[in-house]
Amino acid sequence: MDERGTTVRARTLAGAGAASDAAPVAPARITDVARLAEVSTATVSRVLAHPERVAPGTRARVEEAVARLGWVPNPAARTLRSQKTRMVLVVLPDLENVFFSRILRGIEETLAAAGYGMIIADLGPASPRAGALAAFARRQVDGVILLNGRRLGPEAEDMPTIALCETIPGAAIPQIAIDNRAAARRVVAHLVGLGHRRIAHLAGPEGNVLEIERAAGYEDGLRDAGLAPDPALVWPGDYTLEAGVAAASRLLPGPGSAPERPTAVFASNDTMAIGLVGALQEAGLAVPDDVSVAGFDDIEFAAMYRPALTTVRQPRRDLGRVAAEAMLARLAGREASAEGPLATELVVRASTGPARR
Amino acid sequence: MDERGTTVRARTLAGAGAASDAAPVAPARITDVARLAEVSTATVSRVLAHPERVAPGTRARVEEAVARLGWVPNPAARTLRSQKTRMVLVVLPDLENVFFSRILRGIEETLAAAGYGMIIADLGPASPRAGALAAFARRQVDGVILLNGRRLGPEAEDMPTIALCETIPGAAIPQIAIDNRAAARRVVAHLVGLGHRRIAHLAGPEGNVLEIERAAGYEDGLRDAGLAPDPALVWPGDYTLEAGVAAASRLLPGPGSAPERPTAVFASNDTMAIGLVGALQEAGLAVPDDVSVAGFDDIEFAAMYRPALTTVRQPRRDLGRVAAEAMLARLAGREASAEGPLATELVVRASTGPARR
DNA sequence: TTGTAAGCGTTATCAC
DNA sequence: GTGATAACGCTTACAA
Numbered sequence: 001m002d003e004r005g006t007t008v009r010a011r012t013l014a015g016a017g018a019a020s021d022a023a024p025v026a027p028a029r030i031t032d033v034a035r036l037a038e039v040s041t042a043t044v045s046r047v048l049a050h051p052e053r054v055a056p057g058t059r060a061r062v063e064e065a066v067a068r069l070g071w072v073p074n075p076a077a078r079t080l081r082s083q084k085t086r087m088v089l090v091v092l093p094d095l096e097n098v099f100f101s102r103i104l105r106g107i108e109e110t111l112a113a114a115g116y117g118m119i120i121a122d123l124g125p126a127s128p129r130a131g132a133l134a135a136f137a138r139r140q141v142d143g144v145i146l147l148n149g150r151r152l153g154p155e156a157e158d159m160p161t162i163a164l165c166e167t168i169p170g171a172a173i174p175q176i177a178i179d180n181r182a183a184a185r186r187v188v189a190h191l192v193g194l195g196h197r198r199i200a201h202l203a204g205p206e207g208n209v210l211e212i213e214r215a216a217g218y219e220d221g222l223r224d225a226g227l228a229p230d231p232a233l234v235w236p237g238d239y240t241l242e243a244g245v246a247a248a249s250r251l252l253p254g255p256g257s258a259p260e261r262p263t264a265v266f267a268s269n270d271t272m273a274i275g276l277v278g279a280l281q282e283a284g285l286a287v288p289d290d291v292s293v294a295g296f297d298d299i300e301f302a303a304m305y306r307p308a309l310t311t312v313r314q315p316r317r318d319l320g321r322v323a324a325e326a327m328l329a330r331l332a333g334r335e336a337s338a339e340g341p342l343a344t345e346l347v348v349r350a351s352t353g354p355a356r357r
Numbered sequence: 358m359d360e361r362g363t364t365v366r367a368r369t370l371a372g373a374g375a376a377s378d379a380a381p382v383a384p385a386r387i388t389d390v391a392r393l394a395e396v397s398t399a400t401v402s403r404v405l406a407h408p409e410r411v412a413p414g415t416r417a418r419v420e421e422a423v424a425r426l427g428w429v430p431n432p433a434a435r436t437l438r439s440q441k442t443r444m445v446l447v448v449l450p451d452l453e454n455v456f457f458s459r460i461l462r463g464i465e466e467t468l469a470a471a472g473y474g475m476i477i478a479d480l481g482p483a484s485p486r487a488g489a490l491a492a493f494a495r496r497q498v499d500g501v502i503l504l505n506g507r508r509l510g511p512e513a514e515d516m517p518t519i520a521l522c523e524t525i526p527g528a529a530i531p532q533i534a535i536d537n538r539a540a541a542r543r544v545v546a547h548l549v550g551l552g553h554r555r556i557a558h559l560a561g562p563e564g565n566v567l568e569i570e571r572a573a574g575y576e577d578g579l580r581d582a583g584l585a586p587d588p589a590l591v592w593p594g595d596y597t598l599e600a601g602v603a604a605a606s607r608l609l610p611g612p613g614s615a616p617e618r619p620t621a622v623f624a625s626n627d628t629m630a631i632g633l634v635g636a637l638q639e640a641g642l643a644v645p646d647d648v649s650v651a652g653f654d655d656i657e658f659a660a661m662y663r664p665a666l667t668t669v670r671q672p673r674r675d676l677g678r679v680a681a682e683a684m685l686a687r688l689a690g691r692e693a694s695a696e697g698p699l700a701t702e703l704v705v706r707a708s709t710g711p712a713r714r
Numbered sequence: 715t716t717g718t719a720a721g722c723g724t725t726a727t728c729a730c
Numbered sequence: 731g732t733g734a735t736a737a738c739g740c741t742t743a744c745a746a
Contacts, residue, residue, distance in 0.1 A: 076436035077739035434723035
């Protein structure tokens with residue numbers, strides 16, 4: 001015998017406001033719906049999964065009973081029986097990075113419309129939690145969207161997976177991204193157009209795919225203008241504000257500064273660009289009068305910063321939406337339609353100006 | 358008969374690397390562990406839930422079998438049977454607000470250490486999704502941490518609930534917050550100490566608890582200095598960058614400007630403060646030379662902005678941790694120990710300076 | 715088109 | 731201290 005035994009469950013119709021001070025109402029179960037609609041539980045279930053296989057009259061009766069009782073299928077029972085969770089895991093490299101929030105919205109909206117939920121995991125590089133997360137994913141979600149540029153681990157190897165933004169070279173999975181290389185090239189072209197000839201690059205983390213692409217675009221842009229890339233003008237960074245601050249010393253007179261100082265800097269993201277500009281102003285240099293600075297991403301603060309930041313706008317919500325759609329296609333057994341990279345836009349603001357030196 | 362029938366499941370020991378090109382390995386089940394340890398499934402289950410009730414020798418055998426097979430209990434089965442999900446829902450008013458990310462980390466760390474997972478929901482004010490979220494919560498989580506200042510809805514009324522940051526007056530639930538009123542009062546005292554006498558308040562959303570508290574603290578601060586609160590110096594806002602920008606017009610000469618312009622502004626959050634400072638600089642006013650501006654929260658950008666922002670630092674990670682601990686206490690049937698408000702710190706930076714007028 | 719019934723993997727009760 | 735076993739609520743193959 002079970003602990004609940006044959007106890008009658010507190011039950012009432014949804015919306016029957018009178019029951020407010022009674023015992024907590026247990027949610028309706030499929031058997032309640034079946035009884036009310038005078039059908040079997042199989043038919044109730046079919047109305048949800050394959051409405052076309054149910055006679056219209058029957059279907060209407062079931063639908064009414066569902067509405068009257070406010071029945072929502074118990075997800076645990078559903079998952080246990082069907083081995084489908086209707087959940088998608090989204091893995092971020094850093095939840096504190098504001099860049100991701102709008103992408104998450106795009107994903108969430110699209111998944112929700114299809115009846116899927118989203119679970120967010122924050123997984124720094126080389127986190128010891130990756131293995132645990134893979135084990136978690138295997139049981140708790142039907143698919144994984146990776147924004148951190150690395151596979152989750154062997155446990156989750158065979159589940160539907162999509163890479164977003166940070167692509168994973170060689171992985172045989174759908175990959176959704178912008179053309180980082182072309183975008184970076186455009187930034188450099190913009191700086192060149194302003195007369196800059198010595199243009200530095202404040203890089204992202206070494207080995208990061210985005211950085212590899214953006215660095216390549218930076219070199220493309222220099223070569224387009226007949227300029228030779230100079231390794232002394234490529235400065236290490238890691239997408240943090242602090243990296244931007246640290247880079248400022250290279251533009252200031254004194255030891256550690258670049259031999260012939262650049263007049264413009266292309267930073268691999270807005271956060272570093274803002275750190276750099278702030279530190280330069282602190283040190284008495286004017287942006288863009290002394291140095292032009294461009295970023296990447298167009299985060300919210302880019303427009304509000306002073307000077308407002310020239311940057312590359314990524315279609316963040318669309319990136320999320322497209323990735324979610326690809327995931328839904330995979331989960332439905334369809335081939336995800338291969339789209340090319342999503343379009344970006346160069347947003348010219350006040351942080352870049354004519355070369356004065 | 359079931360569709361899976363009596364098919365033998367692909368199975369192997371965890372770490373037996375040889376099976377790589379075989380069919381995907383089905384995860385171990387409790388029966389596999391029981392068989393290997395030569396005990397019943399009941400004993401395996403007991404080793405997890407009540408190890409002290411199992412003989413040490415038996416326990417050791419079970420633990421070894423669990424390790425060998427890499428068994429992790431199937432969460433859906435567990436939830437279905439025990440009616441506990443081991444998940445907590447965290448409801449945010451706005452995922453794009455960077456203020457929350459570190460709080461989330463504090464919550465997540467604490468929950469994870471206790472074997473609980475976290476699900477994040479982004480729920481704007483008066484969202485039509487609130488009802489759906491309450492229904493979701495009822496089935497999918499054991500408790501709810503609310504950061505948005507409002508109860509979820511009748512469906513989730515009787516589940517363990519904690520309010521964090523935005524308290525819910527009158528609700529009989531644990532509430533974790535800082536002392537917004539005292540902190541605001543300190544900001545005003547700081548401005549008064551710099552010689553300011555006309556101090557404006559750029560407010561948060563009307564009716565918001567945080568705003569009510571901070572506005573009260575603002576008035577406290579004025580009264581402490583023998584200054585009379587002036588309604589014309591309380592400007593509407595809504596925590597967005599745009600609200601800060603809009604407020605700038607009140608400090609500029611021309612129609613719509615305050616009759617006798619203030620020399621300092623206490624903004625109810627950093628985002629508005631930054632919007633305000635940016636727009637002032639744009640218009641040719643200097644901060645803090647012409648106007649001092651203080652914010653609230655100490656988000657990451659506050660320190661990097663130029664001028665760096667004077668603001669109130671909230672112990673965000675601790676707020677998350679304490680709320681999660683209170684939740685765990687409730688879930689374990691313990692009374693959450695009532696702590697007072699968490700301490701804040703006034704961080705004086707460059708955006709506030711001596712009154713010059 | 716609809717119903718019957720097995721079974722998803724676990725936990726909790728009861729009996730020993 | 732341990733085992734047998736009945737649920738938890740649902741989906742689906744198969745029968746009718």
